[in-house]
Amino acid sequence: MTAQRVIVIGGGAAGMSAAAKAKRTNPTIDIVVYERSGYVSYGACGFPYAIKGEIARVEDVVVRTPAQFAQQGIQALIHHEVLAIDTARQRVLVRDLHTGREFTDHWDELVVTTGGQPARPPLPGLDLPGVFGLRSVEEAIAIKTWIGEQRPQAGVIIGGGYIGLEMAEALDAHGIALTLIERLPHVLPAFDPEMAAQVEEELRRQRVDVRLGQAVQAIVGDERVRGVIVDGQTIPAEIVILAAGVKPNVGLVRETGIALGPTGAIAVDDHQRTNVPRVWAAGDVAEVYHRVTGKPAWIPLGTTANKQGRVAGENLAGGNARFGGVVGTTVVKVFEREVAISGLSLTRAKAEGFDAVSVSATASSRAHYMPGHQPLTVTLVFDRATRRLLGGQLIGREGVAKRVDTVAAALQAGWTIDEFAELDLSYAPPFAPVWDPLLVAANLARR
Amino acid sequence: MTAQRVIVIGGGAAGMSAAAKAKRTNPTIDIVVYERSGYVSYGACGFPYAIKGEIARVEDVVVRTPAQFAQQGIQALIHHEVLAIDTARQRVLVRDLHTGREFTDHWDELVVTTGGQPARPPLPGLDLPGVFGLRSVEEAIAIKTWIGEQRPQAGVIIGGGYIGLEMAEALDAHGIALTLIERLPHVLPAFDPEMAAQVEEELRRQRVDVRLGQAVQAIVGDERVRGVIVDGQTIPAEIVILAAGVKPNVGLVRETGIALGPTGAIAVDDHQRTNVPRVWAAGDVAEVYHRVTGKPAWIPLGTTANKQGRVAGENLAGGNARFGGVVGTTVVKVFEREVAISGLSLTRAKAEGFDAVSVSATASSRAHYMPGHQPLTVTLVFDRATRRLLGGQLIGREGVAKRVDTVAAALQAGWTIDEFAELDLSYAPPFAPVWDPLLVAANLARR
Numbered sequence: 001m002t003a004q005r006v007i008v009i010g011g012g013a014a015g016m017s018a019a020a021k022a023k024r025t026n027p028t029i030d031i032v033v034y035e036r037s038g039y040v041s042y043g044a045c046g047f048p049y050a051i052k053g054e055i056a057r058v059e060d061v062v063v064r065t066p067a068q069f070a071q072q073g074i075q076a077l078i079h080h081e082v083l084a085i086d087t088a089r090q091r092v093l094v095r096d097l098h099t100g101r102e103f104t105d106h107w108d109e110l111v112v113t114t115g116g117q118p119a120r121p122p123l124p125g126l127d128l129p130g131v132f133g134l135r136s137v138e139e140a141i142a143i144k145t146w147i148g149e150q151r152p153q154a155g156v157i158i159g160g161g162y163i164g165l166e167m168a169e170a171l172d173a174h175g176i177a178l179t180l181i182e183r184l185p186h187v188l189p190a191f192d193p194e195m196a197a198q199v200e201e202e203l204r205r206q207r208v209d210v211r212l213g214q215a216v217q218a219i220v221g222d223e224r225v226r227g228v229i230v231d232g233q234t235i236p237a238e239i240v241i242l243a244a245g246v247k248p249n250v251g252l253v254r255e256t257g258i259a260l261g262p263t264g265a266i267a268v269d270d271h272q273r274t275n276v277p278r279v280w281a282a283g284d285v286a287e288v289y290h291r292v293t294g295k296p297a298w299i300p301l302g303t304t305a306n307k308q309g310r311v312a313g314e315n316l317a318g319g320n321a322r323f324g325g326v327v328g329t330t331v332v333k334v335f336e337r338e339v340a341i342s343g344l345s346l347t348r349a350k351a352e353g354f355d356a357v358s359v360s361a362t363a364s365s366r367a368h369y370m371p372g373h374q375p376l377t378v379t380l381v382f383d384r385a386t387r388r389l390l391g392g393q394l395i396g397r398e399g400v401a402k403r404v405d406t407v408a409a410a411l412q413a414g415w416t417i418d419e420f421a422e423l424d425l426s427y428a429p430p431f432a433p434v435w436d437p438l439l440v441a442a443n444l445a446r447r
Numbered sequence: 448m449t450a451q452r453v454i455v456i457g458g459g460a461a462g463m464s465a466a467a468k469a470k471r472t473n474p475t476i477d478i479v480v481y482e483r484s485g486y487v488s489y490g491a492c493g494f495p496y497a498i499k500g501e502i503a504r505v506e507d508v509v510v511r512t513p514a515q516f517a518q519q520g521i522q523a524l525i526h527h528e529v530l531a532i533d534t535a536r537q538r539v540l541v542r543d544l545h546t547g548r549e550f551t552d553h554w555d556e557l558v559v560t561t562g563g564q565p566a567r568p569p570l571p572g573l574d575l576p577g578v579f580g581l582r583s584v585e586e587a588i589a590i591k592t593w594i595g596e597q598r599p600q601a602g603v604i605i606g607g608g609y610i611g612l613e614m615a616e617a618l619d620a621h622g623i624a625l626t627l628i629e630r631l632p633h634v635l636p637a638f639d640p641e642m643a644a645q646v647e648e649e650l651r652r653q654r655v656d657v658r659l660g661q662a663v664q665a666i667v668g669d670e671r672v673r674g675v676i677v678d679g680q681t682i683p684a685e686i687v688i689l690a691a692g693v694k695p696n697v698g699l700v701r702e703t704g705i706a707l708g709p710t711g712a713i714a715v716d717d718h719q720r721t722n723v724p725r726v727w728a729a730g731d732v733a734e735v736y737h738r739v740t741g742k743p744a745w746i747p748l749g750t751t752a753n754k755q756g757r758v759a760g761e762n763l764a765g766g767n768a769r770f771g772g773v774v775g776t777t778v779v780k781v782f783e784r785e786v787a788i789s790g791l792s793l794t795r796a797k798a799e800g801f802d803a804v805s806v807s808a809t810a811s812s813r814a815h816y817m818p819g820h821q822p823l824t825v826t827l828v829f830d831r832a833t834r835r836l837l838g839g840q841l842i843g844r845e846g847v848a849k850r851v852d853t854v855a856a857a858l859q860a861g862w863t864i865d866e867f868a869e870l871d872l873s874y875a876p877p878f879a880p881v882w883d884p885l886l887v888a889a890n891l892a893r894r
Contacts, residue, residue, distance in 0.1 A: 013881065043814065043816075043876070043881060045814070045874070045875060045876055045881075046814060046816055046817075046876050049816075049817060049876055049877070050816075054817065054818055055816050055817065055818070060816045061814075061816050063815075291871075301874065302874060302881050303871070303872070303874040303881055303882075304871075306881050306882065323869075324869040325871075326871040327871045328871070329871045329872060329873045329874075330873065330874075330875075331873040331874070331875045331878055332875055333875060333877045333878070338878070340873055342871070342873070367490065367492070367493055367508075368510075369490075369493055369496075369497075369502050369507040369508050370493075370496060370501065370502065371501055371502070399849055401873050401875065401877075401878030401879065402846055402849040402850045402852075402853075402873065402878065402879070403849045403852070404873050405849075405850070405852070405853045405870070405872045405873055405883075406849075406852040406853055406855075406856050408853075408870060408871050408872060408873070409853050409856035409857055409860065409870060410856055412860075412866075412869065412870060412871065413856065413859075413860040413862075415860075419771075419859075422770075422771040422859065423852070423855060423856060423859060424738075424750070424751075424772075424773040424774045424775070424776045424789070424855050424859065425750070425776060425852045425855060426776045426777065426778040426787055426789070426848050426849065426851050426852055426855070427492070427748065427749060427750040427776075427777075427778070428492060428777075428778045428779055428780060428848065429490070429492055429493050429496055430496070430780045430848075431778055431780070431785070431848030431849065432848065432849070434460065434490060434492075434749050434750055434753050435750075435753065436852075
């Protein structure tokens with residue numbers, strides 16, 4: 001009997017987690033990972049900090065190299081692109097991007113972890129030198145090189161989501177005068193407008209020209225980018241970051257029989273199984289169960305990718321792991337502000353059909369008499385009739401990221417806002433006031 | 448019909464919360480607060496920071512003055528000591544400490560919030576000038592004045608609990624060479640020895656002479672303190688802080704019919720009622736329901752005092768508020784370490800009869816490639832058979848205080864450690880690694 005063969009398509013967080021967990025669960029398994037780029041096992045979330053210069057080298061965000069995986073008995077082949085999946089014959093067509101050679105490979109178990117891909121709006125000039133997306137280590141290096149060599153004075157960021165905001169901080173650190181263009185009426189679409197407004201205020205305080213509700217018509221230039229046309233006006237730019245959203249990278253699974261869910265990402269069950277036997281999916285290409293809405297969602301995040309990959313890897317190797325889903329927790333640093341959400345914004349809760357209301361409170365991050373205390377705004381969203389907590393949003397200069405985790409726990413527990421208000425939260429003057437901002441907001445909801 | 452009269456004994460956090468909430472709930476109520484010291488409504492937790500000098504004036508920890516309470520229609524009488532409670536006649540005997548005048552006052556509702564008092568071991572020399580406790584604003588001012596005027600070179604702190612440790616940092620900031628003496632084998636008795644060891648290491652790193660398992664025999668001096676005798680050896684000291692624990696200040700309720708619970712503090716139900724009708728208790732003098740053990744506990748903390756006071760105030764004014772209890776969350780800063788606990792240590796869990804086990808993991812506070820990341824140790828305690836989470840302890844240089852709140856939420860939810868491991872915690876490189884240290888520890892428990 002030959003060893004069971006596992007093929008993993010995509011060597012990002014999900015793929016390498018799946019491979020590593022499968023090998024640990026059953027060391028006899030034969031695993032190959034095909035990765036199109038030159039790197040596996042990297043945290044794309046670190047790119048903005050590498051470009052900013054807080055991390056010395058972009059490559060430092062790589063967790064492990066193919067050589068390190070080889071020592072674990074996992075073959076990670078970079079510069080190998082999977083061109084097609086044949087679910088009937090259980091094989092993939094692969095191209096070695098260096099040699100151009102194409103070959104087929106047979107699987108017993110297949111893991112699809114092709115990730116997300118940047119939305120590319122149909123804009124003239126997208127391919128001009130100086131216009132960058134930010135998904136791969138290579139793109140991050142290219143941006144850093146461009147900044148070092150071209151010394152751009154002005155830049156445009158297209159998109160006010162997480163990556164756009166983090167890149168604003170990164171480019172600003174190089175003295176680049178920035179314009180940030182967001183098609184929607186506010187940045188951070190997952191948040192309510194009042195919370196987003198505090199982020200916009202911070203961006204403007206940092207001299208970023210924030211343009212909301214405006215669409216890019218074209219990117220212009222000659223041998224390189226020279227500007228961006230927005231509402232008929234040309235904004236000069238020697239660097240343009242395209243951060244206009246991400247979508248699941250599902251091109252490869254079309255017409256394979258692997259079903260997509262309502263979000264357009266691959267539908268999976270709580271074991272990371274797709275509808276096709278012995279085909280698993282995980283990470284940014286897959287849907288995730290949202291515990292608050294009770295529906296599938298598409299929320300591409302490194303944490304979820306790691307967890308889903310691990311579950312897929314354990315199960316394909318004979319285990320019985322379950323991924324319980326997410327509550328939609330994210331945090332982002334925008335210059336001197338920390339912004340976090342867990343669960344649903346008021347806007348989103350209403351769109352999901354909840355009779356939702358919200359309360360907002362601004363309280364101190366530490367005891368009022370302690371130096372360094374900062375205002376921290378908490379918005380809690382809950383259902384009017386059942387009083388079930390539906391979400392929480394936090395913004396402030398400190399103490400935001402890990403405070404939102406308490407909201408995440410409450411959402412997972414399915415608490416009412418009254419149960420939330422009973423929390424026994426930590427208190428000491430350097431870290432919190434006697435009434436933590438979370439409880440100040442919850443108390444408001446009880447009035 | 449005359450207005451309902453409420454008497455509150457003690458103007459600390461619990462008493463003033465009760466008074467304020469009662470008045471808001473029913474503005475026709477006539478409320479008087481008798482406070483022995485010269486201040487009401489202060490956070491004693493701030494004293495070490497005031498003594499250290501981080502807060503300009505000790506008085507800055509006062510939230511509101513009697514004059515401010517008067518504007519709310521609450522009479523707060525400082526320098527008024529309640530000498531006796533007569534529950535049969537519903538009256539108290541009060542002494543005006545300035546004039547010496549004694550008078551009785553009648554209540555319709557009585558709130559006992561007499562707080563805690565420092566344990567005073569029967570030591571010779573306790574009353575020498577330069578030996579201080581730390582419960583009142585006056586004592587905090589006295590310490591600060593003593594340091595300013597006497598410029599002590601050496602100091603001894605008796606007791607390695609929260610106050611002792613915070614005072615070590617405070618006195619060290621004045622260049623005082625310190626010896627900290629703890630009777631027990633490790634500091635922070637609520638924690639397991641391995642976690643306490645990291646605190647002891649930090650203290651020693653800061654050149655504090657930590658003496659464990661040693662008892663003070665006497666405090667010596669002449670017109671002022673000169674030293675402390677420990678195990679036959681005299682340790683020179685020009686200042687001594689007595690932080691050898693606190694006990695409920697129940698002297699006043701003895702022989703009143705107001706019942707104490709098994710912990711020695713006043714027994715209360717979830718409405719803050721004592722066994723005597725129309726007599727309420729809250730704060731450090733009262734017990735609290737511990738959600739993890741399901742038993743009454745005595746855990747004197749400012750947060751609990753505020754919550755219990757508010758519940759008592761609302762209920763005595765005709766409301767129907769309930770205090771759900773605590774899970775035993777505390778955090779303390781010790782020089783450059785943050786140390787937190789929620790729930791039970793392994794030692795305590797076993798003492799409570801649980802078949803408890805623990806896992807410990809040390810992971811990074813931020814993404815491994817981010818500058819400033821620090822090791823953070825998490826210990827999770829759970830029941831072997833039911834896998835119920837029983838407690839969590841955290842220590843590190845950053846990100847501890849609010850991370851423990853997630854443990855607090857999980858304990859309130861009554862989760863198993865496996866449910867805890869499913870948490871969707873916030874992730875961004877500046878704030879956490881992809882696998883938060885809490886999840887790294889939880890994953891260990893799942894192996």
